[in-house]
Amino acid sequence: EVQLLQAGGGLVQPGGSLRLSCAASGFTFSTCAMSWVRQAPGKGLEWVSATSASGSATYYTNSVKGRFTTSRDNSKNTLYLQLNSLRAEDTAIYYCATHYDGSGHLLGFDSWGQGSLVTVSS
Amino acid sequence: DFVMTQSPLSLPVTPGEAASISCRSSQSLLRADGQHYLDWYLQKPGQSPQLLIYLGSHRASGVPDRFSGSGSGTDFTLKISRVEAEDAGVYYCMQAVQTPWTFGQGTKVEIK
Numbered sequence: 001e002v003q004l005l006q007a008g009g010g011l012v013q014p015g016g017s018l019r020l021s022c023a024a025s026g027f028t029f030s031t032c033a034m035s036w037v038r039q040a041p042g043k044g045l046e047w048v049s050a051t052s053a054s055g056s057a058t059y060y061t062n063s064v065k066g067r068f069t070t071s072r073d074n075s076k077n078t079l080y081l082q083l084n085s086l087r088a089e090d091t092a093i094y095y096c097a098t099h100y101d102g103s104g105h106l107l108g109f110d111s112w113g114q115g116s117l118v119t120v121s122s
Numbered sequence: 123d124f125v126m127t128q129s130p131l132s133l134p135v136t137p138g139e140a141a142s143i144s145c146r147s148s149q150s151l152l153r154a155d156g157q158h159y160l161d162w163y164l165q166k167p168g169q170s171p172q173l174l175i176y177l178g179s180h181r182a183s184g185v186p187d188r189f190s191g192s193g194s195g196t197d198f199t200l201k202i203s204r205v206e207a208e209d210a211g212v213y214y215c216m217q218a219v220q221t222p223w224t225f226g227q228g229t230k231v232e233i234k
Contacts, residue, residue, distance in 0.1 A: 035223075037171075045163070045171065045214055047223040061222040095170055100182075105153075106218045107177060108161040112170035 002026040002111040004096050009116030016086050020116050022079040022096030027111075030054075030074040033099035035109060036081050038092035048094070049081065050106075064090075086120045093117050124149050124217045128226035136234045141202040143229045145215035150195050151178070159218040162191055162200045165228075166211040175200065176218075207233050 008020040022034070035050040049070040050059045058070050069082040079096050094116050097109035125148040135141045151158045162175035173182040175191035178198055188203040202209055210233045215226040 044212075044228045045165075045216070045225040047216075047221075047225070050221070059221050100173070100176065102177075103155070105159070106223065107159070108173045108182065108216075108218065109163075109171070110173045110182060112172070115170055 002098065004098070004111060004113035006094075006096060006113040006116045009094070009118050011119045011121065012086055013122050014087060014120055016120070017082070017084045018086065018118060020081040020083070020094055020096075020118070022081075022113050024077045024079065024098075027098070029072075029077040033101060033106070034070075034072065034079045035097050035099060036070060036079075037095045037097055037109065037112075038090075039095070039115075040089075040092045043092075046092075050099070051079070083118065086118075088120050091118060091120045123222055124151075124219065124224050126215055126217055126224050126226035128213075128215060128229050130229060131227060132230050132232070134232045134234050135202075135205045137207055138204050141205050141209075141231060143200045143213050143215075143231075145193075145198045145200070145226050147196045147198075147217055149219075151198075151217050151219050152195060153219060158194060158198070160191070160193065160198050161216045161218055162189075163214045163216065163225075164209075164211050165214065166208075169211075171214065174213075202231075205231075205233065209233070 100110035
């Protein structure tokens with residue numbers, strides 16, 4: 001059974017930093033591309049970032065480029081999201097998700113973590 | 123960026139009845155391989171989202187066959203043939219053509 005166990009959320013002041021983690025089990029993590037998706041309180045879903053299976057390629061939505069960094073440690077089966085220069089509008093639940101790929105292209109996010117709440121407030 | 127627009131935003135349904143949600147993209151979701159890269163997700167109250175449909179009409183593993191997806195180009199539909207109480211939640215469409223992958227605003231399905 002695929003499991004994604006997230007950790008690392010919390011309250012941080014504007015301009016501060018936080019690191020989220022997503023520990024994977026039940027599948028071959030090193031062959032699976034991954035994404036982060038967030039959801040502001042009472043709002044819809046927003047894709048944030050993705051990484052290839054090897055971690056050699058990363059992608060970001062414009063609003064977080066230069067501030068957030070996605071990385072992975074395939075030896076530890078763990079995905080990370082480093083959040084820097086945080087703003088109030090970054091307040092959200094952050095989900096990690098596995099990619100279901102076909103011919104090297106994303107088909108969908110087929111497993112999701114339980115979510116980590118990040119609150120940016122003074 | 124692709125803009126995804128769903129309608130309606132709220133949908134009250136009676137158990138056993140059919141339900142339909144529309145999703146429109148600002149650009150075609152057809153890729154060169156002939157497939158439409160459109161997903162449907164359901165987020166039940168207090169839970170993480172779950173994948174229902176990918177490539178516009180393919181049910182994800184374990185998804186009941188009362189869920190079906192259709193459409194082409196820029197217009198897509200999710201249909202629930204006979205709504206059950208467990209189908210309550212917010213349904214999102216998402217384009218998977220190119221990054222940034224973008225979601226619709228969500229449609230809240232409420233069981234009467």
